[in-house]
Amino acid sequence: MARLSLDHVTKSFANFDAVKDVSIDVADGEFLAVLGPSGCGKTTLLRLVAGFEKVSSGEIRIGSDVVSSSVGSVAPEKRRVGIVFQNYALWPHMTVAENIGYSLKVAKLDKAVARQKVQDALALVNLQGLGERRPANLSGGQRQRVALARCLVAAPSLVLFDEPLANLDVHLRASMEDEFAAFHKRTGTTIVYITHDQAEAMALADRIAVMDHGRLAQLATPRELYHEPANEMVASFISQGILLPADVLTGEDGGHCKVRVLGTELVVRCRPGERPRAGAKICCRSADLDVSPDGPGFDGFVKRLIYQGGGARIEFAPAAGPDLTLHFEQPDPVALGSGAQARLRIRSGWLIPAGPGS
Amino acid sequence: MPTRIGESRGQEMALTAAVAVVIVLLSLLPMLRLVREIVAPGGTLSTVAIAAGLRSPATWIATWHTLVVGIGGTLLAVLSGTMVAVLVSLTDIRGRGALVLCYVMPLMIAPQVTALAWLQLFGPASPFLKLFGAAPPLGTKNPLYSTSGIILLLGVQYGPLVFLLVRAGLRKLPRELVEAARAGGAEWFTVLVTIVLPLMTPSIMAAAALAFVSCVGNFGIPAFLGIPANYLVLPTLIYQKLTGGGPAVLGDTAFLSVLIGVIAMAGILAQEVMSRRRDYRISSTSLPAEPYELGRWRAIVQAGMWLLIMLVLFLPLFGLVLTSLVPGYGIALTAKTATLDNYRFVLFEHDAANRAFFNSFWLSIAAAFFAVVVAVPIGYLIAWGKQRWVRLLNLAVELPYALPGVVLAIASLLLFLRPIPLTGIQLYNTVWIILYAYLARFLVLALRPTISGYHQIDRALEEAAQVAGAGLFTRMRTIIFPLVAPAAIAGGLLIFMTALSELTVSALLWSSGSETIGVVMFSFEQGGDSNYAAAMSVITVAVTFVLMLVTNLLAPYLPSGVLPWRD
Numbered sequence: 001m002a003r004l005s006l007d008h009v010t011k012s013f014a015n016f017d018a019v020k021d022v023s024i025d026v027a028d029g030e031f032l033a034v035l036g037p038s039g040c041g042k043t044t045l046l047r048l049v050a051g052f053e054k055v056s057s058g059e060i061r062i063g064s065d066v067v068s069s070s071v072g073s074v075a076p077e078k079r080r081v082g083i084v085f086q087n088y089a090l091w092p093h094m095t096v097a098e099n100i101g102y103s104l105k106v107a108k109l110d111k112a113v114a115r116q117k118v119q120d121a122l123a124l125v126n127l128q129g130l131g132e133r134r135p136a137n138l139s140g141g142q143r144q145r146v147a148l149a150r151c152l153v154a155a156p157s158l159v160l161f162d163e164p165l166a167n168l169d170v171h172l173r174a175s176m177e178d179e180f181a182a183f184h185k186r187t188g189t190t191i192v193y194i195t196h197d198q199a200e201a202m203a204l205a206d207r208i209a210v211m212d213h214g215r216l217a218q219l220a221t222p223r224e225l226y227h228e229p230a231n232e233m234v235a236s237f238i239s240q241g242i243l244l245p246a247d248v249l250t251g252e253d254g255g256h257c258k259v260r261v262l263g264t265e266l267v268v269r270c271r272p273g274e275r276p277r278a279g280a281k282i283c284c285r286s287a288d289l290d291v292s293p294d295g296p297g298f299d300g301f302v303k304r305l306i307y308q309g310g311g312a313r314i315e316f317a318p319a320a321g322p323d324l325t326l327h328f329e330q331p332d333p334v335a336l337g338s339g340a341q342a343r344l345r346i347r348s349g350w351l352i353p354a355g356p357g358s
Numbered sequence: 359m360p361t362r363i364g365e366s367r368g369q370e371m372a373l374t375a376a377v378a379v380v381i382v383l384l385s386l387l388p389m390l391r392l393v394r395e396i397v398a399p400g401g402t403l404s405t406v407a408i409a410a411g412l413r414s415p416a417t418w419i420a421t422w423h424t425l426v427v428g429i430g431g432t433l434l435a436v437l438s439g440t441m442v443a444v445l446v447s448l449t450d451i452r453g454r455g456a457l458v459l460c461y462v463m464p465l466m467i468a469p470q471v472t473a474l475a476w477l478q479l480f481g482p483a484s485p486f487l488k489l490f491g492a493a494p495p496l497g498t499k500n501p502l503y504s505t506s507g508i509i510l511l512l513g514v515q516y517g518p519l520v521f522l523l524v525r526a527g528l529r530k531l532p533r534e535l536v537e538a539a540r541a542g543g544a545e546w547f548t549v550l551v552t553i554v555l556p557l558m559t560p561s562i563m564a565a566a567a568l569a570f571v572s573c574v575g576n577f578g579i580p581a582f583l584g585i586p587a588n589y590l591v592l593p594t595l596i597y598q599k600l601t602g603g604g605p606a607v608l609g610d611t612a613f614l615s616v617l618i619g620v621i622a623m624a625g626i627l628a629q630e631v632m633s634r635r636r637d638y639r640i641s642s643t644s645l646p647a648e649p650y651e652l653g654r655w656r657a658i659v660q661a662g663m664w665l666l667i668m669l670v671l672f673l674p675l676f677g678l679v680l681t682s683l684v685p686g687y688g689i690a691l692t693a694k695t696a697t698l699d700n701y702r703f704v705l706f707e708h709d710a711a712n713r714a715f716f717n718s719f720w721l722s723i724a725a726a727f728f729a730v731v732v733a734v735p736i737g738y739l740i741a742w743g744k745q746r747w748v749r750l751l752n753l754a755v756e757l758p759y760a761l762p763g764v765v766l767a768i769a770s771l772l773l774f775l776r777p778i779p780l781t782g783i784q785l786y787n788t789v790w791i792i793l794y795a796y797l798a799r800f801l802v803l804a805l806r807p808t809i810s811g812y813h814q815i816d817r818a819l820e821e822a823a824q825v826a827g828a829g830l831f832t833r834m835r836t837i838i839f840p841l842v843a844p845a846a847i848a849g850g851l852l853i854f855m856t857a858l859s860e861l862t863v864s865a866l867l868w869s870s871g872s873e874t875i876g877v878v879m880f881s882f883e884q885g886g887d888s889n890y891a892a893a894m895s896v897i898t899v900a901v902t903f904v905l906m907l908v909t910n911l912l913a914p915y916l917p918s919g920v921l922p923w924r925d
Contacts, residue, residue, distance in 0.1 A: 050825060075367060076824040083825045089818035093840040102836070103826035154826060 002063035002157040003028045004049065004190060009058035009068075011044055018044040020214040021058070026192060031184050033193045033205035037237070041214040042194045046160050049192060050083055051076035062158055082151030082159040082189075086166050088143045090135035096146050097122070097131035103154040121149040124186070125179075141172045145179070152187060161193040165200060177203055198238060202226075210234050228269070228350055235283035235352055242289075242326050246282045248351065251275050257351060262298040262320040270351035277354065284349035286328040291336070297345035300326075305338045316344060369830035377736050377751070384798040385754040388769035395612040395772050411613035420595040420614075423584075424574055424621065427508045427591060431573035434513025436566050439520025440558075442663070444550065446521075447528040450649040451660055455924075460667045462923040465518040466902055468859035470578030470876060471895040472515055474883060475674035477502055477582060478681040478892060485680035485691040486673070496688055503587040508580050512573045514670045519572060520565040522922050527561030528554070533648065546650050560633045567629035571622040575762020577862035578876075582883060592618045593764045597865055605775055608768070615768040619761050626760070675899065682892035700893035704878075711894065713871065714878040717789055721874065722857035725796040726850035729804035733846050734839055737805055741812030742820075759802040763862035770795045770867060789872035795863045800856060804849030807920040811845030814917050844915035851909045859898040 004026040011019040019041045026032045034042045047053045049060060051073060060068040062081070067074040090099050097118050104114040122128055125145040135143055144164060151159055161180070165173045181204055184191055195201050201208050202222040210217040210225065210233075217237075218230040229235035236243055246259040252274040256267050261282060268282050290297075300318035303325065311331040318324055326344065336342055399407045411417055442461055446454055464472060479486055481500040487493035501507065531554065539549045555562075577593040584594055596611045603610075652659055683696045704711040736755065740748050758766045774785035774794070785791040823837045839846075861876030868877045875898055882891035906923060913924055 050821070052821060052824075075829075076821070077827045077829055079825070080827075081825055083822065085818045085822060087816060087818060089816060089822040091819055091822075091837060091841075102823065102828070106823075106826060106828045106832055106836075150822070150826070156825075 002190060003030075004158055004192065005061045006045075006049075007059040007061070009045075009048060009060060010056045011041075011048055011053060012056045017056075017214050019048065022211075022214075022216045023058075024209055024216065024219060026190055029188045029190055031191045031193065031204060031206045033195055033201035033208045034211060035195055035198060035201045035208050036211035036217075038196060040211040042196075042211050043162065044214075045211070046083075046162055046192065046194050049158075050081055050160055051079050080154070080157045082154060082156035084144075084147045084151055084159065084161045084164045086163040088135070088147040088167075090143055090146055090150075092135055094135075095131065096127070096133050096135065096138070099135065099146060100131075100150045100153050102150070107154075117153055121153040124152070125149045140168050141176060144168065144176055148179075148183060152183070152189070156189070158190045158192065161191065161195075163194055163196065165195070165197070173200070180204060210237065212237075228271075229283055230353060231355060232281055232283075232352060235281075235350075239285065240327070241283040241285060243281050243283055243352075244324065244326075244346075244349075245321070246280045246351070247278045248274060248276045248280050259349075259351060261346065261349075262318050262324075264296060264298050264346075266346055266349070268349040268351050271353050274351060274353070280354070281352045282349040283352055284346055286326075288347045288349060289326060289328040290345045290347055291330070291342055292345040293343055295343075295345055297343045299341065299343050302336050302338055302340045302342060305334070305336065307334070316342065318344070367830075373735055373830060374739065377732075377739055380732055380736070381751060381754050384794075384801060385757050388766060388773050388798060389757060391773045392612060392616060392765065392769040395609060396616050399609050407609055407613050411610060411617070414610075416590070416595060417614065417617070420590045420592045421617065421621075423505075423589060424591040424593075424618070426505060427512060427580065428570055428574040428621070428625075430505075430509035431512025431516065431576075432566055432570040434509060435516040435520050435569040435573070436562065438513060438517040438666075439565065439569075440524050440555075440562060442517070442666075443521045443524035443528060444554070445659060445663065447525050448550070448554070448650055449652050449656075449659065451652065451656065451663065453660070457663055457667070459923045460671055461521060462518045463671050464515055465522075465922060466855055466906065467899055468578060468861060468876060469511075469515050469576055470582055470861045470880060470883075471678070471859060471899060472674065473502075473511055473579045473582035474879070474888070474891055474895055475678040476507075476511055476514075478888060479674055479677035483681075483688045483888070484677065485684050486677045488690040489680075502583050503589075504583075505589060508583050508589070508591075511579045511583065512576060515576070515579065516569040516572050517670075518922075520562075520569050523565035523568065524558060524561050526919060527558050531557060563629045563633045567626045570625035571760065571762065574618060574622050574625070575764060575862070577764060577865060578880075581861070581865070581880065585884075592621075593762065593862065596764055596768065600866055605771075608771060608775065611768050612772060615762075615765045619765045622760070622762055678892050678895055678899070681888055682896045684889055686889065687886060700889045701897070704890050704893050704897075708878075708890070710873050710881075711878050711890070714873040714875045714894075715897075717792075717872060718858050718860075718875040721789070721793055721796055722854045724793055725800050725857050726804070726853040728797055729801050729853050730846045730850040732801065733804040733808040733849060734842060735834065736801075737808035737812050737842065737846075738834070738838065740805075741809050742817060755802050755805055758798045759800065763799060763860075764866065766795055766799050767863045767866040770798075770863075787869040787872075792864050792867045792872060792874065795867060796857050796860070799863060800853045803853045803856065804846055807845040807849040807852075807917070808842055810917040810920065811842040815841050844912050845917060845920055848909055848912050848916055848920050851905055851912075855902045855905055858901065859895075 006022055006024045009019055009022045010017060022045065034045060036042045044053060048055055048068060051067065054073045055068045055070060057070050059066055062079060067079055100121050101114050101118045104117060118131065122131055125148050127142060127145055127149065130138070130142070135146065138146065165176055168176060177200060193204060205222060207219060207221055208225055209219045212233045218225060218234045225234060225238050229238060229241065232243055235241040244261050246261045248257055248259050249265065250258040252270050252272055255269055255272070257270045257274050258265060258267055259280065259282060298318050298320055300316050302314055303317045304315040306313045311329050312334045313327055313329055314336055316326045316328070318326065330336065396407055397403060445451055446457055477500055478484060480502055482494045482496050482498045484493050535553060535557065536549055539553045544552065575593065577597065580591045580594050581597065584590060590598065592614055596614050599607045599611050680691050682700050684691050685695055685697050685699060689695055736751070740752050770791055771786070774791050777784045785794065819841065820833055820837055823833045828836065859875050861880060864874040864877050865880060868874060875894060879891045879894045882894070909921060910924070913921060
């Protein structure tokens with residue numbers, strides 16, 4: 001078990017930066033999810049940590065050892081990391097037991113000891129008795145568990161998961177999620193878990209690193225990501241947050257400040273030390289929106305209504321900003337129709353902190 | 359910890375270095391030696407060799423002949439190969455697998471065996487024609503001893519080569535392109551002429567270039583058909599010069615072999631230029647088009663196809679078998695005269711034939727084994743390496759095979775005529791020089807399937823072994839080799855089949871004691887002992903056929919296209 005730290009890591013390919021100046025510290029035993037849309041650089045990040053790619057600049061440390069820097073790179077086989085690959089990468093010419101015991105064989109461990117360790121690993125993932133099978137004869141979930149057993153048998157200092165659930169059926173995912181959580185609890189291993197699925201990341205991780213165009217957009221706990229996104233990308237990416245232009249009217253007081261949004265004034269949560277400014281943005285969630293026919297709020301019309309079973313998702317354009325879209329769910333019976341006029345109220349929101357540039 | 363980080367990737371370096379040494383020894387060294395002989399004979403830069411070569415009228419005649427049979431054979435091969443590819447790929451013809459197997463079969467038979475088989479079929483001594491009393495009287499000239507005979511057989515030999523490439527192209531043709539044309543009102547034949555064939559231009563061009571190189575470099579067919587008629591092409595001219603003059607004329611032959619190389623390269627360049635004139639790239643991928651329903655024509659087309667196969671495969675082989683059973687030249691084959699004496703003679707009694715079987719078998723096994731062992735690491739660097747120079751690597755390995763065999767043979771002679779410096783080891787006049795040439799020439803036959811094998815493997819399988827702590831050599835042994843082994847071994851078997859009855863290279867490199875099957879077969883035929891030559895041919899064809907069946911067992915584990923005769 002070891003901590004992992006990335007220090008200003010950049011990886012450039014021919015003409016673009018796949019990973020740009022990323023610094024992350026993963027504590028010993030922590031479960032970190034790396035989340036982002038496809039092409040955001042999360043897979044490159046994993047390959048950098050594993051040692052398949054060399055950093056262009058910056059430094060990666062596992063435990064107290066520098067494993068990657070611009071000076072050189074420790075070969076992947078010397079890093080003692082485990083990887084669970086997206087497509088499992090089980091060797092088809094070996095049995096399940098041979099797959100699991102491979103790293104022990106490579107390390108020339110005593111055969112009896114190795115056999116025992118393989119048996120223990122099989123038991124740990126509930127695959128007792130399947131050791132002599134070929135990977136081709138296993139179900140998707142079983143293969144995933146073999147991959148898990150294979151990576152934990154070597155007692156790696158760090159386990160990397162590369163979108164491990166992407167190839168599984170939906171109904172299997174939930175049970176594998178439970179399994180990963182149990183695995184983490186049991187072994188206490190430091191885990192870096194790459195995914196594009198927010199629900200997965202939220203359910204499993206201690207902290208989530210959101211990546212965007214090679215940069216680290218935010219590194220925070222799931223709760224903080226949802227309630228206090230650090231920038232517009234995170235705000236809109238996580239749970240489809242709604243971004244609205246706002247002017248900050250008062251300075252921060254007790255974690256709140258007053259803003260003007262779509263012509264109405266409201267109080268939102270904010271970071272300490274916020275001062276009045278124009279051209280700010282707030283993020284609110286669909287749960288923060290109320291239809292209030294007579295109360296305070298702003299008018300607009302329903303652009304589109306998508307029935308989703310048991311309720312509808314309503315896309316709403318405010319009269320004060322017809323290009324904006326606010327969306328919220330309304331349970332059956334849905335009163336609003338497409339094109340209908342309505343009045344909305346924002347109950348609360350979060351003031352997006354000013355970016356480093358502005 | 360700076361010590362760990364500075365740790366060099368020693369195994370990778372060692373692998374790369376070993377591969378580089380192999381490539382330099384097998385590909386670059388002989389080619390450079392050959393070029394040196396031309397531009398700097400005797401060590402000083404001069405144009406003497408080139409001037410002397412250009413002055414000789416024999417050079418010009420042989421060049422003209424080479425171009426005539428090269429272009430003629432290519433045209434015939436392209437026409438027949440493309441036609442068969444279209445019929446087999448785009449129509450609902452039945453028995454496709456068997457058709458492909460039979461049509462491609464001549465490619466697996468050595469050219470001199472093809473030549474011998476056809477000669478036996480039509481000659482005045484033909485046991486086949488004698489069966490109906492249709493043989494021309496003894497003393498009549500065999501009609502195949504002619505320019506058109508050579509062209510015909512080159513077309514038969516390399517039609518399948520064109521077929522394979524065009525068929526591969528047709529398989530990638532997206533059905534939308536055909537369906538859009540048909541929806542636009544075009545008849546099937548119009549679609550074929552206006553859509554399919556134009557889109558196949560790159561495939562057909564590439565196939566034509568390959569067929570041209572093969573025709574120009576072919577030795578067996580012009581040797582069996584041309585030498586008796588004193589119709590010499592460049593490879594047979596080189597052979598005659600060398601057998602007449604020995605090492606003294608090596609300089610002249612070096613010039614001639616470079617000339618063949620230049621002609622072959624010109625063919626490839628012409629293809630490059632022609633295909634670049636227009637953009638033929640097919641962007642979408644999709645299912646192949648529905649086969650065209652031939653309807654009432656189907657039976658006729660099928661009968662035509664089988665008639666073609668009867669003509670190009672079964673009849674010649676049948677003629678070969680008949681000849682091998684006849685006790686002597688010109689004797690008619692009857693139940694009484696039929697004999698296995700010819701087989702007994704070549705297998706047990708004739709010393710040189712005996713040695714030839716032994717030599718060819720172990721040479722082929724050694725070449726195949728070596729190629730399989732070497733193809734795995736070279737393929738690794740080419741398919742998965744990140745270095746930019748791997749493209750050059752690939753080119754270097756292709757070169758000795760892409761160039762006609764005569765070129766490599768002459769280069770090997772030049773390289774090993776004198777003992778190897780520092781060691782004093784003499785390869786010239788031993789069987790080892792043939793082994794060297796085989797290793798250089800056939801390596802690519804194992805490398806190509808190995809590379810396509812690599813492209814089918816998910817690289818994560820290797821990475822998983824790497825994070826499990828396995829170094830490069832361990833991964834090679836335990837993960838990579840087992841995964842690419844079927845493809846590499848299939849390549850090895852292809853090499854074995856090709857090398858077993860190889861003639862072009864060994865005809866120039868053999869010496870007493872190091873005869874190969876091809877060489878002995880050739881000398882039997884030249885001495886008028888066609889019966890013995892036929893018996894040897896039948897044995898090699900049988901071995902080849904059995905090996906094809908064995909290789910078929912690997913088929914389920916192979917990337918498609920590795921076994922040319924499998925549909």
